Amino acid sequence: MTSPSLFDDPPVVLVVDDEVRSQDAMRRTLDEDYTVLTASSAEQARELLQRQAVRVILCDQRMPGLSGVKFLKEVREHWPDVVRIVISGYTDSEDIIAGINEAGIYQYILKPWSPDGLLESVRNAVEAQVLQQQTARLDLELRTSTPVLRQRTASQMAQARAHFGFERIVRAPGSPLESLCAMAARAARYDIPVMLLGESGTGKELLARAIHYASPRLNGPFVLENCAALADSLLESELFGHKRGAFTGAFEDHIGLFQRAHGGTVFLDEIGETTAAFQVKLLRVLQEGEVRPVGAARPVPVDVRVVAATHRKLEQRVQEGLFREDLYYRLCGVTLTVPPLRERAADIAPIARHILRDVATELGHPGAELSDETLACLLAYPWPGNVRELRNEVLRALALHDGRELTPAAFSARVRQGLPAAADSARAAALPASGTLAERLDVIEAMVLRETLLRHRWNKTRAATELGLSRVGLRAKMQRFGLDKP
């Protein structure tokens, strides 16, 4: 796939819109400064992207067939260097916000757009793209340069630390994350592999980066690979690289994952999803400390620290024969489990406020705050998607609502429904003040059952699992305490 050189001049912008009038309006606005290509459908856009290096893609959200966000997700997978902007009407905002993370959208522009606004967005996007390329290029140069050149300046490192260090991981005092971060920081100092377990969206990637920047390898690269996305057919080439001409379609040398991460840390995300073929190859690199790019005459030594993560119960996968036991032990030098957000409710408010501070100005709501009622909602909701879901909810609330204070109305219905549970958990904090021990324990037991059922939206299977009860056992207790879905 072609990637734009740093010097394609003027930069190429691709407009994807099924309405010819909108295409023309954008072309007129951008024509003077950019080479504008247009496509009326995702198919046409795909063809253009295959033939032509593009810097920025401006895509309408509403197109027949594939939505803009879905198409941009595909663009992200195949042409990750192209900066993606989606253009939409107000009513589409929800879909877009849901897709912001997945499609890696740089910006979304609301209709009706102004020529000046559009020009500025495209100018910023091109700048971001050039910077991204320069950084990637510099990284590569630094990795192949002498150790002296490789030293980043103290201020660069301080910046990187502030951006990716443990201080970026927001947590309440006394939260389980405190001790987890302390353990991770200790592990970071030694060159041992770290396995991060925990549900999706709990912050494993954040932790992996923090480990890298707290390690002696901080001057080296941090390279992330989503193992779930690797096809077996491309494995060798992705992991080890290939030489030009090694196979049909190998038009130039490709540097593999381990060489790119040389001297630094490789973060293998979703390691639990890997196939047997991947596991064998990975084990070999870890054992031998060298890789042989496809078509290369001799192996190349690689020096990487591996941090891996999965939302799966990896031990169980080993027992089921789905994950190699020898690889499991190699990767689990230190195993850290990030608890789900619902098990560290004290973190919810500080994280939500942090996200607000981070993006409120950018989204046009400087100084936005959460009302007390909203906080109660957020605390009562079980956050199955963890911090990622919390982030999306806050972004959504900011984008869709005006006013300084975000009320529960700004949040999605499922979060709002947490409100009664909030009142209940507050009540649950009040212990019974009289009665025999058995009577008081009964009251507490009923409260715990009720609070757990509320949090799981009265799903008895999930509540029973959390409480270590059988479903029948839970039903019996519900009957005994007169608990039923309101």
Ligand SMILES: Nc1ncnc2c1ncn2[C@@H]1O[C@H](COP(=O)(O)OP(=O)(O)OP(=O)(O)O)[C@@H](O)[C@H]1O
């Ligand atoms: N403690 C935290 N403080 C601030 N932001 C957080 C925290 N935990 C997670 N986040 C944010 O939540 C989002 C999801 O986090 P991250 O990608 O690290 O999760 P993950 O466990 O790696 O998810 P997955 O398993 O799906 O890859 C990111 O935007 C991240 O910055």
